[in-house]
Amino acid sequence: MTTVDKLVQVAGIIDAAEAGMIIEEGADWIGFALRLPSGKDDIAEPDAAAIIKGLEPPHAGVLISYLTEAEEISEFCQELGVVAVQLHGDVETTQLRRLKELRPDLFVLKSLVVKQDNADELVKLVDETHPFVDMYITDTFDPRTGAKGATGLTHDWNVSAELVRRSPKPLMMAGGLNPENVGAAIRAVRPAAVDAHTGLEGPDGRKDRAKVAKFVAEARAAFAEIG
Numbered sequence: 027m028t029t030v031d032k033l034v035q036v037a038g039i040i041d042a043a044e045a046g047m048i049i050e051e052g053a054d055w056i057g058f059a060l061r062l063p064s065g066k067d068d069i070a071e072p073d074a075a076a077i078i079k080g081l082e083p084p085h086a087g088v089l090i091s092y093l094t095e096a097e098e099i100s101e102f103c104q105e106l107g108v109v110a111v112q113l114h115g116d117v118e119t120t121q122l123r124r125l126k127e128l129r130p131d132l133f134v135l136k137s138l139v140v141k142q143d144n145a146d147e148l149v150k151l152v153d154e155t156h157p158f159v160d161m162y163i164t165d166t167f168d169p170r171t172g173a174k175g176a177t178g179l180t181h182d183w184n185v186s187a188e189l190v191r192r193s194p195k196p197l198m199m200a201g202g203l204n205p206e207n208v209g210a211a212i213r214a215v216r217p218a219a220v221d222a223h224t225g226l227e228g229p230d231g232r233k234d235r236a237k238v239a240k241f242v243a244e245a246r247a248a249f250a251e252i253g
């Protein structure tokens with residue numbers, strides 16, 4: 027079983043050069059968003075699989091997806107060679123249980139999409155699903171577009187902090203994190219891990235080396251501070 031603590035993830039990898047740069051700058055896990063409902067993935071599946079298979083521990087590739095069916099998730103994770111999957115869709119608890127039966131070795135992250143006034147609903151979701159989930163990941167809902175991931179928006183960190191306190195499983199904090207706010211976020215919420223996508227991009231839509239380096243350094247410093 028994979029255990030994680032004080033982990034830094036960068037999501038939305040688009041090619042091998044970007045993956046290599048992010049690993050060089052000290053991130054632990056890298057996330058690949060695939061089979062998105064838009065049909066417009068940033069990277070082809072065989073290219074993602076090649077990058078993932080070339081990673082050496084403690085680095086690892088994570089599938090980020092809206093898939094909801096355990097069999098399809100399991101088969102796709104096998105094809106890609108990922109050790110972890112981040113589920114952003116409305117996955118039934120029965121499917122999470124089935125996924126654990128099929129792949130007890132797979133590290134399952136389930137998103138908790140923070141909206142205005144849905145904290146109680148998220149706590150209920152944690153209560154129901156935690157036996158089948160290894161880690162939760164917060165994310166921010168964008169009411170203008172309906173998007174539930176990679177919105178670049180922060181949410182009420184009091185909700186994330188409450189979820190950390192209430193969840194029997196660790197929590198990865200995400201949603202609008204960037205080099206400037208990640209330290210404060212870790213000190214306020216005390217998550218086990220952090221993740222960012224859009225806050226690390228340059229104007230060309232690719233990850234910016236200086237932003238990735240600063241994000242990793244600020245996160246490591248804040249994790250060391252909270253102990």
Ligand SMILES: O=C(O)c1ccccc1N[C@@H]1O[C@H](COP(=O)(O)O)[C@@H](O)[C@H]1O
Pocket residue numbers: 037038057059062090112114163164165174175176177178179200201202203221222223224225
């Ligand atoms: O990374 C993506 O492209 C992605 C696509 C669909 C759902 C989630 C996705 N990424 C996750 O979004 C959050 C945070 O994004 P941001 O930092 O606010 O831009 C994080 O969980 C990513 O793993």
